[in-house]
Amino acid sequence: METSWQIRLSNKQRLLFNLLDKNRGVTVGMKQIKNHIWKSDGVPDQRVYILVSRLRRKLPEYLEIATIQAQGFTLRYRDQR
DSSP states (O other): OOOOOOOOOOOOHHHHHHHHHTTTOOOEEEEHHHHHHHHOOOOHHHHHHHHHHHHHHHOOOOOEEETTTEEEEEEETTTTT
């Protein structure tokens, strides 16, 4: 299910989307996200949650970022559970 879409993303949103997309269906941990985007794992978790929240609002209907409790996040098609 590949559909063409275009949205405006900030640099950090784009980095996060690309990381999650490259690892689609796999849980990406907080530490991995922090190191990928900020080059440090000393960034407060709240920054990641805010970035994820903002990116979620921009995704097309058929994609979602799922929170995997106490593990991280994963990008998947909405109909995948």
